[in-house]
Amino acid sequence: MSYGRAFALVMLAALLSSTNGLFVRWLGEIGDWQLVFWRHAITGVAMLAVLAAWYRSRLPGTILRMGRIGAVGCVFFAASGILFMVALRNAPVADVVAVLGAVPPLTALVARITLGEKVFPSTWVAMVAAMTGITVMVAGNLGGANLLGVLLATGNALVVAGFATVLRWGHTIDMLPMIALGALLAAAVSAPLALSDPLPDLRQGLILAVWCATITPFYYSLFVISSRRLPGGELMLSLPVEVIAASLFAWLLLGELPATPSLIGGGIVLAAVTGLALVRLRRQKPRAF
DSSP: OOOHHHHHHHHHHHHHHHTTHHHHHHHOOOOHHHHHHHHHHHHHHHHHHHHHHHGGHHHHHHHHHHHHHHHHHHHHHHHHHHHHHHHHHOOOEEEEHHHHTTHHHHHHHHHHHHHHOOOOHHHHHHHHHHHHHHHHHHHHHHTTTTTTHHHHHHHHHHHHEEEHHHHHHHHTSOOHHHHHHHHHHHHHHHHHHHSSSSSOOOHHHHHHHIIOOOOOOHHHHHHHHHTTTHHHHHHHGGGGHHHHHHHHHHHHHOOOOOOOOHHHHHHHHHHHHHHHHHHHHHHHOOOOO
C-alpha cells in the first residue's frame, strides 16, 4: 500500500469516528457503564463475526500470531474505549475531541522512546504547543462541570498514543482481531456495572446497532490497515480532522458550543498538529516496510 493511500484511509476513518459524539448524545438517558458495555459488546461481536466469515479456519491462528503485542494492544484499546465514552458523558464533544488533538505528537514521542522511530524538530514543537493547549483547557475548566470530562479525555489521549505505538510495533502482523478482542474486553470490564440497569429501549437499540455494528467496526478496520504503512506520529495526524468534524457536528446538529478556554486551548492544539501535518506531509518520502 502506498503512503498516500494509507493516509487517505486513515483520514476517512477519522471522519467516520467524528460521529461518535452525535451517537452518544442521541442515545439520551443511558448510563455511562451501559454505554460502554453495549457499544463495545456489539462492536466486538460484529467484528468477530465478520472476521470469522473472512478468515474461516485461519482465525484462531491469526489471533495466536498476535502474541504479546496483541495482548498489550487489547488492554490499551479497552482502556481507551472506556475513558473516551465516559469522557463524552462528562464534557461537551468539542472539549473531548480537542484534547485528542494532542495524540499525534504524544504518539511520536512514545514511538521514539519505545520503538526508536525518528522524531523531527517540528514534532517536538507541536508537542510543546499541544500540551500548552491542553493546560489552557484544563485550567479554564477548574471547578467547572467539564473538568472531569477534560481530565478523562487527557488520560484517554495518553492511552490512545500507547495504542497507536502498539499498532506500529506489530505493523508486520495482522492486528485486526485485536480490535474485536479489545472491544470484548472493555465490555467484560464494564458488564458488572452495566447489567444491573434496565436494557436499552427499542430506539436506543437501533442507534447502537447502526453505530456499533456498522460504522465503528469499519473505521477501526481502516485505522488498523493504515497503521501498517504510516509511522506512529503520522498515523495520528488524522485526529485534527476528527477534531474539526466532531466540533462542527456537535455545533450544527446538537447546538453544543465549547466554553472560551476550550476554544482557546483547542485552537492551540489544532494549530499545533495541523502545522505538524503540513510540514511532515510536505517532506514525507514514501518508504516501504
